[in-house]
Amino acid sequence: MQDLVKLIHLVAAILWMGGMAFMLVALRPALLAQMEPPSRARLMAEVMRRFFAVVAVSVLALFATGGSLY
DSSP states (O other): OHHHHHHHHHHHHHHHHHHHHHIIIIIHHHHHHHSOHHHHHHHHHHHHHHHHHHHHHHHHHHHHHHHHHO
């Protein structure tokens, strides 16, 4: 059971941090180079909406599993 809790904790952290790294290092520079500001803003808003839904679940999982790891 403890291994499953650690796995959930690790996956949630990777989703959160990996998603942030992807958006800052890959997505944003590519959009700045390729798209016009109005369409770029709409796309980023949609990406952020979906990403923050995943982050909300990840943060809840991190809190739930983090408390039981110690």
